Amino acid sequence: MVVNYSKWDALELSDDSDIEVHPNVDKRSFIRAKQNQIHQQRFERRHQIDTLKYERIINDGLLQRIDKLLASLHEHAQQANAPGQNPDEFMMQALMDCAGDGADDVPPKPPKGVYTQTEEPRYSVMMASLVDQVKKELGDKPQDWFQSYVKGVEGHKKKVKGLQAELAQKLADLEKEEGRKITSDSIHTGFSVSSVAKEKEKAKPATTSKPEAVEVLNPGALKKDSLSRMDSAGQSSGAEADVDEPVQKTSNVVEDEDDEEHIEPTELGKAFAKIKMGDYKKCLQFISENHAVVAERETDGLLVQGFNAQMDGKPEVAKQCVHQALLLQYCRSLGRDGVGLFFKRITTPGHQAQKVFQEDVNSTYARIRSRCAELAKEKESNSRATETEQIQLHAVDPNTSIHINIPSESPSEEVEVKAREIFKTFPPGLQRALESGELAKVNEVLGKMSVEEAEEVVEKLGEGGMLSVEEGVIDGTTEEGRERLKGLEEKARAEKLAEEAAVRSGGADHIEVADVDD
Secondary structure (H helix, E strand, O other): OOOOOHHHOOEOOOOOOOOOOOOOOOHHHHHHHHHHHHHHHHHHHHHHHHHHHHHHHHHHHHHHHHHHHHHHHHHOHHHHOOOOOOHHHHHHHHHHHOOOOOHHHOOOOOOOOOOOOOOOOOHHHHHHHHHHHHHHHHOOOOOOHHHHHHHHHHHHHHHHHHHHHHHHHHHHHHHHHHHHOEOHHHOOOOOOOOOOOOOOOOOOOOOOOOOOOOOOOOHHHHOOOOOOOEOOOOOEHHHHHOOOOOOOOOOOOHHHOOHHHHOOOOHHHHHHHOOOOOOHHHHHHHHHHOHHHHOHHHHHHHHHHHHHHHHOOOHHHHHHHHHHHHHHHHHHHHOOOOHHHHHHHHOOOOOHHHHHHHHHHHHHHHHHHHHHHHHHHHHHHHHHHHHHOOOOOOOOOOOOOOEEEEOOOOOOOHHHHHHHHHHHOOOHHHHHHHHHOOHHHHHHHHHOOOHHHHHHHHHHHHHOOOEEOOOOOEEOOOHHHHHHHHHHHHHHHHHHHHHHHHHHHHHHHHHHHHHHHO
């Protein structure tokens, strides 16, 4: 087979180790000198190419302005032939007409390293110099100065065009020489193609956003705080004692809910969970057609679903969900290429992979079952404690009864104002129970409260004078109740004045005895 080595002729090597040199010449020094020579020639050639390209750009701009000057001269030819016309003034006016915008008068900046010693003049200066050269070539008194100027400008135009042709030829030769050799600078990426196989997009089920809940060690402690604590809805912490109005859930009540309900599988995961445990062929087919089911969200959602099923007393459903969740977890960890191998191993009788997987399923389900049993036991103990620990109001003396005094809505004295303010701090359910005047309803509301909250309510009821051991119920919202309440207050003030008078009389007797002794 004949090998064609001509394709390697275009390679330019600057450090060819196979080169043969004179015995009196150091080979390394010769290779280094050859390398420097090649690099220097390459640099000068590229610098010359950049210079020629820049000169052609400048000459193109100069040719455009020469064409404008010739057009202006032909346009004002009749004025030039007028008697008494000054040639210098006429040519100056023509130069001004072809000058154009001041921004276009500045030539473009040269590339880096090109014409660094001198500054390129403006196009207006170039045109003025061209007209001066034409004037110098014509002499002092030409016969027909207008036609002479036109021919002189056209002659310079031909020179510039000829120069452009020479520059184009030199530039073509240099670029051909530059492209004749393949160097490291010539290497570039020809094309790059990448292809990613995407799965068919499926409609995702709409998910409802839920408020973010902060996990705390003791969620019930937030409800057992002081009655003065207000939540985001302006409701006191005793709002759960409201017997009539349901309490709207807010962000502070969300902590009572289990955090696990925020994680739930999608419809795709729920469909996978319904596949019979042990039907690995159908599971493999489902995963191959719906690879999105191996997402971590689906695994967590199925574990939560199994936990909830165990709490509801459905152990078979719980173990089914745990089995499918761990199946997805193994497939996700092995990657797309390892799914088929995994199913092949767990379906092989006696294979170690089948044993490891079943042990993982059993241990995970055992932990869930143990945890659910602990939670159920704890819930039962809490319910018992709630039923036994209650605060109820009962009269100690069987011959007496506890009566409720409702403070007036428009109090006039400081004591009534304070009592009304205390009354407003109570939850709506407790307020309605107090306004009914029935002790049974008040005890019903207190029974729904915690012991700490109920004790605080009873203390405030006593502080506001809303509980008394008297006959009848005093309702401050009616005229009769207000008169009776006023009579009781006058009676209390009279008793207080009598006590103060007794104290003052006892102090005076003591002073008189002291005077006799002196």
